[in-house]
Each structure stands twice: as C-alpha cells, then as structure tokens.
Amino acid sequence: MNLNNQSSIIKSAILLSFSLILLLGCSKQKTQITQAGITFCSEGSPASFNPQLDTSSTTADASSHQVYDRLLEFNTENGEIEPGLASSWLVSNDSLTYTFQLRKGVSFHDTPYFTPTRNFNADDVVFSIDRWRVNSHPYHDISGGSYPYFQSLGLKSTIKNVARINGYRVEISLYKPDSSFLANLATDFSVILSAEYAMNLLEDGSPSNLDTLPIGTGPYKFVSYRQDQFIRYKRHRDYFLNTTGPENLVFDITPKSSLRVAKLITGECDAVAFPSQNDLEIIREREDLTLLKKPGLNVGFWAFNTSKPPFDNPKVRRALALAIDKTSLLEAVYLGQATRAKSLVPSASWAHQSNMQDIGYNPVIARKLLDEAGIPSDFTMNIWAMPVQRAYNPNAMKMAQLMSTYLAEVGVTVNIVSYDWARFRENLTSGMHDSVLIGWSADNGDPDNFYRPLLTCAAIPSGTNRARWCNPEYDNLIESALKTEDSNERRIFYHRANQIIFRETPLVPIAHAFQYQAVNNQIEGITINPFGGIRFDDVVRKQ
C-alpha cells in the first residue's frame, strides 16, 4: 500500500458518503410499485384463512372482506342488511323458511393452485353452511372441526335444512323463529366457500388447504403468507362489484401497536389496525395522517372463571368488583377514549339500557364481603391479560397492573398472566384462568350477538363464554328474546337479563370504547366497519 492507495481510499470514502447523503435526502419513495399498492399494518397472524373456524378479529380482518363474500352484507352507516351474494330474499309468514335468490355471474378466484370452471351458484351456499352444520359432512372435521361462532349461537339446532331449489335459489328452513338469523348471515363468519375447490382438494387428498390456501369470490386473491411477517393479496379482476381498489395489497404483521403507529409515521404503512391510545394524539396532530373515529359496538370486561372456587361464589365476585375503581381505569388505560360500561351493550345499540345501575367503588364493603365469604387476607388470584390491543381494551397489561394495586388494598394479591395470543386463547378455552381481562366486539348489530355468545350455557364449549357461567334463568330470557320480531319486547327481555348479570356478577363490564383507525392522508375510501373486519375493495391512493 502506498500513498496513492491511501488517497484513493479517502476519495472513495467521500464518494460513498455523498451517495449516502443522496439516499437519505429523498424521503419516502414514490415509485411505481408503491403507488399501485397499499400496505396495511395488522396486529397479528391469522389462525387460518377461513373465518368460520375462529372468532378472532385477526383472522376475520385477514380473510373475510378480502378473500370472501357473504350472502348478505351490513350497511356500515346504518347497520341495515343489504344484498351480498344473495340479490334478494323472502321470509315466510311463520318466520321458519328463508328463500334466497342468488346473484348470477359471480366468479371465483383464478390462482396458481386452482382454476374455477364455473361461476358461483347454489351448491356453494349449501356447501358453506352444511360444512359446519352437518356432523357427517366430509369437511366437518377438517382443520379441527370447531366453528366457535356458529356453535356459540347454537345455529346447528336452529337450522333444520339447507336446500338447493335450483342453480340460483336456496331455501333455508328453521326449527324455531330466530329474529337474528339474517343478521348472523351477514357477519364476517358466514363466508361463502367454493364447493368445486373443496371437491378438488378432497380428491387430491389435501382438504385442509381449503382453509390455508383460500379461494373465494372476494375482491382480493390470496398470493402468499409468511407467519408473523406478511400476507400478500392481488386484486381479483373479475370481482362482481364495480369497486376500485389497489392492484396489490399487503398486510404487514406488526404485533406491537407503537411500532405500527411508528410505521404509519415513516410511511411504511398506509393504514394501521388498533392504534394505541397513547398515540391517538400524535395522529391527530400530524397533518399527513387522519384518525377515523366511531362509537364502537364493543364491551371490555373483567370476567371471573365461575367454574373455579372461590369464584363460584357471587359474593366473592361482587366484592372483587367493588374493590376496583373503574373511573381511574377509564382514564389511565383508555385515556378518556371510551365510555363507562354498566351493562353489555353500548349506546350505539337499540337495546341499550341507559338507566342501568352500576357497581361503584367501595373497598370497605369489598373487604367485608370477602371476610363474609371466608376469603383470607393473603388470598392470591391471577388476572389474565391479553397481549394484544383491541378496541375494547387497548392495554390489558396496564389495566391489570392498575387493578392489582387496588386489589392489594383489600388484601388480595394478584399475579398477572399472559401468553402469546394464540396460546392465550387456547388456554382460556380450557379454563385455566381465575379471571381474565378481555372483551367482545359485535359481529352484527343485533344485541343477541352480545348476550348469547358471552354468557349462555351453550357458549361454554365454544370458548366465547369466558366466565364459564351457566344460568338457566338467563338462558331462558335470551331464548325468549329471539322468538319475537318486535324490538320493544326484545328490549324488555334484555333489560331483565342485565339485572341478572348485575346480581350475579359473572363479569364486570368496564368500558365501551370508541373505534379508531389511522390512515395516511393519501388513502381515500377507508371507513370504519363497526360490524367487522377491514375492507379495502373501495380504497384508492391519491396521486
């Protein structure tokens, strides 16, 4: 090495630093690819690509409105039921028979792993429903055989038969009238699968691909998926609705909410799921971001495992509920972005009870009740806190920490337990918890959607009844509410159910949160769907 080499090193160093500075100088590339695509930061990996198998909104977000369509759809503004794949429907006078007229000319996805030879018809509807309804169906046990949403509603015992009348007409008959039936067909979970694809897979010997390599009629085709990293979709050119969405859609899986918002700021994401409460101010202040807000159809609550002593004693549950100060939880965790919940349904629903009484904050009575129930002053319990953010609880860990301070004051020691989201849900379903901080987002506008899956006896095996509570009087009320179409009558039943919940305290309702979504100003057309998953079919990027 001699002097020339040395100076040439210095020269190349200067050149390198210049080019680096140039690279730094151009912020946020606007390239051809990024203009034709949208990146959405989601909060977790979907358990599968078929929302029938799972009630998690992560799965629904990733699949329901992207890959699939439903017979009926909700109008996101007023909650009314609109035609989806069914262009019209008739209900018989005795409310026991529903006849659906199906749309013609709807095509399935054409992908490297499947080429459809026919359009959507009645066979697909029959297949999609019978798959979970009929135990002997060849696809019933594929991918686990558990359909928690439908099970928690007891739909198997409600639906008598699904029959194909002709190629584009389907008739569904029920055993008993169910005024929430149409609403249930419009939820994220009632997707229509491709019967032809299913038959092909059965012949090829790989039937579980139905749920992991999905085929549907929806606006986006599935391209690829890497767990915990990304999901890629491509536009379905022949989608039956004339909507304009981007050519490429990417879900960037980012479990940490702060990281999602950071990516929104740097421009790596165009829209994010569940922005954390801390970051809402930032999003509001920044001019290049928009915060969408709507009163949510959700409830966050603290549920006790009533099948485990001493939580089977309503006195104990009442005492624990009295020991915590809901107001401070609302301030510290929701940062004022939620309303106090006194019962299950929020004010956005027609069944809301505004004059409901509330369990206050009274640690003295709490301690008295605990003593009466024989709970010693060194009693230990655990609170399971969700590791993910949800609209109904943006930070369960923080809430659990705050609650443990309150409970310590009445002599109860708290262990906070958490796992990664998939294992958390599994363990909850097996009932390993003492109590859990979780919640529920409505799948449709019908109040039955809150009362039934959360606290009825039938909902225990499907896992949505986290309190594992079974009260025949309550179940009766919920059943009766379905028998009538008159919402005033139904409301009375639900208000009586509220009283039972207040008395027995299987869970403590904490908050009804506003629903938020954060988007980059360049994206137009995203709205908050209070009833379900995010949709991208009508989203454009401003040029």
Place this chain on the structure above:
Amino acid sequence: MINLLLRYINLMVVTITTLVIISFSLAYMFPGDTLTNISGIVPQSEEQRIALEAAFKLDRSIFVQFWYYVDNLVSGDWGVSFSSQISLLDEISIAFPATLELIIYALLISICIGIPIGFIGGIWHHKPFDFGVVTFSVVSYSFPVFWIALIFITIFCLQLGYLPLSGRVNYLYDIPHNSGFILWDILVADTPNKNDAFADALRHLILPTASIALVTTAIFIRFTRHSIMDEMRKGYIDAAKSRGFTTRQIFFKHGLRNSLLPIIPLMALQISTLMTNAMVVETIFSWPGIGNWLIQAIYQRDYPAIRIGMLVVSVFVVTFTITIEFISRAFDPARDKFERDAV
C-alpha cells in the same frame, strides 16, 4: 503445518461435539414435556404419545437417542417449530442469511473505515487528530448497541422521516427467495422495478448496519492504532532509522505488514461480537434474521427452535473463529497464541 492442521481439526471436532451434546441435553433441561421439546408436537392422546416416543426413540437408551439426534442433524431433519409447525431447516435457512448479510456489510464498513482511521491515528499519535480518533473510539465502544439503535430510530425515522425502521424491503416488492441475501436476490430476480427495489433495500439496510458497525469500527480503530504504535516502538524501526531510512519508507515497506497481520484474527473475533449485537438490533428493527427468530422463539417458549437455533449460531461462530485462527497461525507462526477477548 500438518501438525497444526490436525490440532485445529481436533479442536474443532471436540468443540462441536461438546456443543451438540449441550444442545441435545437442552431438551431435558428445558421445562415442560421432554417429548414436546424434542418433537415440537403436543401429543393429543395416549396412543399418539406412545407412537411419538417410538418415532423419536425416547423409549431407548440415551446413547441411541443421541446417535439418532446426530443422525437427524446431519441429514437435515431438524424437526419442526412448536409455534409455527414449519420445518426448522426451512426457517433457519431463510433467517440465517439475513443476519449474515447484516454482519458482513457491518464488518466491511468497520474495516474500510476503522482501519484507515486507526492507521492515521497511530502514525500521528498524540497529535490533535489522534486525540479526536481516540475520543471517538472510546465513546463509540461504550455505546450500548440497543441504545444507539433506538437513538437512530428516534432521530432518523420518527423525527426526520428519512429512513424506514423495519423489515428488509417494502413488502410490495415481491422478491422471490433465492440466496437469502436481499441485495443479491434483487439483482437476480426478474421482477420489474429492480432499481427501485434495490434502492429501497439499501435504505432499509443503512440504520441496522450502522448501529452494529459503530462498536466494531471503534474496536478496529483502537486495535489498529495500538498495533501501529507498538510496531513503531520496536527495535528494528529504530535500527533502520539509524541507518538513514525515513520513517515513511521503513513503515510502508516493513512495518505495515507486521502491524496489519494481527488484525486478521481480530476480524474473526468480531464476528461473534457482531453476531450478538446483530441479534439484539434485529429485534429493534424487526429484521427477519436468526437473532430476531431466536428471541421470538424464547418468548414463545418454542423449545425445539431454541435448541437448534442456538446450536446453529454457536457452531457457526466457533467454526469461523477456529478457521480464521488456524489460517493466521499458519501464515504467521511467530505470533503468540492470540488472547481472546469476546464480549
């Protein structure tokens, strides 16, 4: 020479065997069901448990199990991950090159920047420039790597918005997996927009590489500087000076080679430091490398993955270190055995 080779091969074999034994016994040391720790599958029923035990040879003696384990390792059957149920060989072969890419670029930068600066500082030592060099190197060496990464993110991504803070390349660019090295994969892919993708990947690379390279550059600067200063003090330099050579002549002809030689094993040593720092930095930048993967596996208690991941990383580091040491020892037998200083 042959003697040396044999000794080093012996060392490598013994070390790798020890690592394999440790990794094997981890299955028993991890909490939880040993069968799940080894196979990655939770047995759903008694029959399945018995069948799995037979398949993984758990019902035989420990030597048979060990032999079975080694056999599987060599043939590429590394088991499946408990959380994702994907073959571990696939996952690691995707994740490992990502980390390697980061480490290699960081090493190159540290060498290209660190050695010349240390060199100049060493020659003009105790002058103002050297003073600045020493200050910079002591300060950079003391930075905790995760802190510097966080500072970079706060300044360059959040406040200034110049650079992206996660991933290797924008997901909208569909780059098929070829070698695992993103820059190479972009160059050989047949997608359109290659230039855009390349620039995008470079922008993603800058901050993680800079975070890791800072500490290593400081180490190279210090070492080069000391090496040059030591060399300058040696007798033969004085002797040559007394014979009339200028410092520059002596140095560039003789001193340089002698002072740069010890740096080669240092590079090997830095691989292990770089590996550790890369692992931490990957979690901050969501870089899909082996470090991030291993740490996620630890959070999710994915024991089969932890075992194999740890084995792969340590075997890589040890093999690399021993090989480089052998090479430098072979070409410079006069040097004493190098003292290790792994952080």
Place this chain on the structure above:
Amino acid sequence: MTQFNLYEEEFHPSPLMHIWLEFKRSHFALIGFAILLLFCAIAILAPLLAPYDPNVQNTNAILLPPAWEGNGSIAHIFGTDTLGRDVFSRTLYGCRVTFGSSVFLVLIASTIGVALGTLAGMKKGIKSSVLNHLLDSLMAIPTLLVAIIIVAIIGTGLWNSMWAIILVLIPQFVHQTRTFVREEMKKDYILLDKLDGASSPRIFWSSILPGMFELLAVQSTLALSVAIIDISALGFLNLGAQSPVVELGASLSQSLEVAYTAPWLVALPGFFIFLMVLSINIVGERLRTALRNRLIH
C-alpha cells in the same frame, strides 16, 4: 531515628501509590473515576436520593416531559413515564440495580474463576489441558448468546440473569488465571517456596496471589463493562429484571412504545448505561496504561 531528612528527601511510593500517581496524570481518567464513584454512591444511596418511590403510579401526571422542556415541572426532574412514575427516581434505582448487580456478579465470578483457574493451573496433566482448550474455544461464543440460552432454561428475572452472566464470565477468569499461574509456577521464586516446604495453598496465598492483583484488576474492569452491557441487554430483551424491579435496560424496552412522543424516555436510561460503561472503559484503559508504565518508569 531521623524523622526529618532535610537534605535527602526521597520519595519512595509503594507500588499501589505508583499506580495511582500514574493514573492521576490523565485528566479524563480522573473524571471517569469520579463518575464511577458517583455511580457507587448512587448504588448505595438510591433510596435516600430518590424523591419518589419508583413504582408509584400517578395517573394524573402521565408522560410529563423533563423539567427543562416547556411543559415539564420541577417536581419531576426527568419527567414521568406512561404509568406516571417519576423517571428520575426510576433512573436512580435502575442505576442501582444495573451497576450494583454488575459489581456483585463480577466479584462472584472473579472469586470462583480465580479459584478454579488456580486449581487448574497448579495441577498438571492432560485432562486440564484438554479442558483448557475446550474452555478456550467455548469462550469464542459471545457471552450474551450463552446468557440468553441459560435464561431460556432457568427462566427470567434479575437473579436468574445474574447467574447466567456469572456462569458466562467465569471462563474468562479461569483462562487468565490458569495461564498466569502456569507461568508463575515455572519461575524460580516458587521453586524456592517449594524447597522451603510450603504447601500448595500457602504458595498460592503468599506468593502467587499478590502478583495476580494487576491481572485481576484489569480483567475485572473488562468483565464489569461486559456485565453491565449484558445485564442491561437482557433487561432490554425482557429476559432479565421484571417489574417491579427497576432496571435501566428494562426501562428502555418499555420506552420504545412512546419514542415519538416521549424521546426523553429513550435518551435518559440509555445515557446512564452509556455513562457507566464509558467510565469503566476510561478507568480500565488508564489502569492498564498505568500498570504498564509503572514498570517502565
């Protein structure tokens, strides 16, 4: 006996004095040493110095900026975090945990390491040589990686992470001690001791150990900086100290969430870790130079 010697004032400093004098010559080293003493003081006195309990949550004062910013208040000098806890108190307690536990574990690691190394060095044989080779090459594996694996086995928590790092630092001490002892055993003064009839422990305590102090001092400063970085790295990865124990690395990991709105939560804990390591490195460097130069002058 002359107390004063007016004509020939000779000053013969002891070896320790020598080191100190040499050390004192660099101003930076003195500053570093002062900072180190400051951290020792913080580690001992944190409960007295902290204005608040570090775990008290004040939901009225969430994410207050530090006092020198616009809307900060002097009640919370360094501001507050997402749960309303005072950052200054948390930093003091965090320094205490990070620094204190690092010093503690270096002490333990050095004691065990020296003991094992001496045993290995004083005995001869193929077994010890093979073990030495093995230890040597295992030392090539980065310490943090091994610490992470150990924590994965025994579980998280401050004590477990400390044990993990102790286990990882011991080989360094063993290796150095063994080499040193091996070298010394070959020397003549040990031979003299043996001829005098001294037993092995005696040889070690009175002859070898005094000579080992420099080596130990240097090695310990190196180990201390490694320990601080590893403890805070483990804390950062949530594998180390869990709440309610306050540790600087752990507070950094929680701060990433609010890095945009509250950058001081990122800057302050990390800065203190940096300062700790910097002062150790400066002092260690100067110590090494002082030890080297003592022999020259």
